[in-house]
Amino acid sequence: MKESIKAIFLDRDGTLNEDKGYVHKVEDFALLPGVVEGLKLLKNEFIFIIITNQSGIRRSYYTVDDFHDFNRVLINTLDKEGITIKQIFFCPHKPEEKCECRKPNTHFIDLSVNEYNIDLNNSWVIGDHPSDALLGINAGCNTVFLLTGHGTVHYDELKEKNINPTIIAEDFLTAAKKILEFL
Numbered sequence: 001m002k003e004s005i006k007a008i009f010l011d012r013d014g015t016l017n018e019d020k021g022y023v024h025k026v027e028d029f030a031l032l033p034g035v036v037e038g039l040k041l042l043k044n045e046f047i048f049i050i051i052t053n054q055s056g057i058r059r060s061y062y063t064v065d066d067f068h069d070f071n072r073v074l075i076n077t078l079d080k081e082g083i084t085i086k087q088i089f090f091c092p093h094k095p096e097e098k099c100e101c102r103k104p105n106t107h108f109i110d111l112s113v114n115e116y117n118i119d120l121n122n123s124w125v126i127g128d129h130p131s132d133a134l135l136g137i138n139a140g141c142n143t144v145f146l147l148t149g150h151g152t153v154h155y156d157e158l159k160e161k162n163i164n165p166t167i168i169a170e171d172f173l174t175a176a177k178k179i180l181e182f183l
């Protein structure tokens, strides 16, 4: 049997890069503080997979090509730091389309498990939105709710919706250090 591996499922906007709202222009790309340092701490233990809701595509705010162009800058920037993103999954749909791939649905985690034989109990979802925390809970992963990006705006929703992340962290580096304590 193939040995199972641990993954970190990363939200993109507001988690890795600054989110000015439907961020998609290459010139607006900026990594958040602590992201490179945090990913470097985690990269020997986990593979990194991005799962991102991109309803701006179906809202016609930007195109799939714009989305990929932005990703390319992100991937290249991390690559120069020796950090590999294994795969990027995205949901282009609007919430009202009720698709199966929009977070907090676990569709893309399910696909990843099949592809990479991932040990979900020892894997994590990191994001700045309650739907990220809920995704992790739905999939049986540990979760980090970040207070970067939209995190502070949505913080109260956690309690209202009774969503309990494993960790609530000020920034990505803090999150990474706390995750290592669980190993």
Ligand SMILES: [Mg+2]
Residues within 6 Å of the ligand: 011, 012, 013, 014, 015, 019, 127, 128, 129, 149, 150
């Ligand atoms: Mg986000």
Ligand SMILES: [Zn+2]
Residues within 6 Å of the ligand: 091, 092, 093, 099, 100, 101, 102
């Ligand atoms: Zn979708």
